[in-house]
Amino acid sequence: MxxxxxxxxxxxxxxxxxxxxxxxxxxxxxxxxxxxxxxxxxxxxxxxxxxxxxxxxxxxxxxxxxxxxxxxxxxxxxxxxxxxxxxxxxxxxxxxxxxxxxxxxxxxxxxxxxxxxxxxxxxxxxxxxxxxxxxxxxxxxxxxxxxxxxxxxxxxxxxxxxxxxxxxxxxxxxARHQLNPELLFSSLDRLEVLVRTDANGAEAFIAELSRTYRGQLEREVPAGTEEAAGLLERSPGHVPARPLSPLRLTLSVIALASLFYPLFFAYIDRNFRFPALLLEFAFTVARLGGIAFICYGSIGLLVQAGSRLPAALRRGAE
Incomplete structure (x- = not known):
């Protein structure tokens, strides 16, 4: 020294x-x-x-x-x-x-x-x-x-x-504090489906999502699209053709559903003569579920409408 x-x-x-x-x-x-x-x-x-x-x-x-x-x-x-x-x-x-x-x-x-x-x-x-x-x-x-x-x-x-x-x-x-919005919204969309259909699958998906975000915060770059796709593909109830981003219904689809929905119930009422109370019960179940089968040509699409589609369908039915 x-x-x-x-x-x-x-x-x-x-x-x-x-x-x-x-x-x-x-x-x-x-x-x-x-x-x-x-x-x-x-x-x-x-x-x-x-x-x-x-x-x-x-x-x-x-x-x-x-x-x-x-x-x-x-x-x-x-x-x-x-x-x-x-x-x-x-x-x-x-x-x-x-x-x-x-x-x-x-x-x-x-x-x-x-x-x-x-x-x-x-x-x-x-x-x-x-x-x-x-x-x-x-x-x-x-x-x-x-x-x-x-x-x-x-x-x-x-x-x-x-x-x-x-x-x-x-x-x-x-980068550590940046969240991937695509992964976030897609995960919430998938979690919404699992909560309604499979509680155990939803719990496992939440645990895997937590591990994914924990690993993302410990790295220099956030999780990319490939990792988001891998996480969603491994989750229960995965639909391969399902897009990663939340579904946004266009006005044309809503208009088509608004025309189809009252005609469908009118056809049932005219040919099968169900009681009005039973028809109202079926309408309420369809409104709460938010699932509509829309046929356009020869293509069948399963659309999860959330809470917005039933209101549009209800206005069309009225």
């Missing part, structure tokens, strides 16, 4: 990174001065004693670029990757960073540099060191900017993923 906190600490990262960068710069400077990248261990103390301005310059440049990037992040929250932001940032980082490097270069030349006989060669080496320092400034800025852009797009991807997860959760909750 303590080590993880230390490794996540910004100052520890900058100090460790600065030491590694200084080690790399020491190799480069030794190659410029001596012509070999291999640094003898005996020369390392002298490098750190005499080159402390360059080492201090490395740490200051790291902090300078880091806090400059943070400052421009606050200045441009709406357009963090715009061309205007990069132009302003570069116009500040390059001159200010070069001024800091010139300051440490002056300190190094004034207080730490050992004069040499060949001043022209010494001046050439100092210019090479300045070039390396400016390159170091640009590279550090490029790395920090690239890391900032990477973190920016990574955060956007995480936010987009969170939005997608929230949308999927909302769709899942909506």
């Amino acid at each position: 303590i080590l993880s906190r230390v490794f996540r600490n910004l100052h520890f990262r900058f100090l460790a990174g600065g030491l590694l960068i200084n080690l790399g710069l020491a190799v480069v400077y030794h190659y410029i001065n001596g012509g070999s990248p291999v640094i003898p261990l005996s020369e390392l103390p002298g490098f750190y004693v005499q080159g402390w301005p360059i080492m201090l310059q490395t740490f200051i440049i790291l902090y300078f670029i880091y806090y400059t990037v943070r400052y421009f992040n606050r200045r441009h929250p709406a357009d963090p990757n715009s061309f205007r932001r990069f132009a302003r940032e570069l116009l500040f980082v390059l001159p200010a960073g070069f001024a800091l490097m010139e300051l440490f270069h002056w300190v190094f030349v004034t207080w730490m540099l050992v004069p040499e006989e060949d001043t022209a060669f010494l001046e050439q080496k100092l210019k090479m060191i300045q070039t390396i320092d400016v390159t170091f400034l640009v590279v550090v800025y490029a790395f920090m900017t690239a890391y900032r852009i990477f973190r920016f797009y990574e955060q956007q991807q995480l936010e987009l993923l969170a939005w997608k997860r929230a949308l999927a959760q909302e769709q899942y909750e909506a």
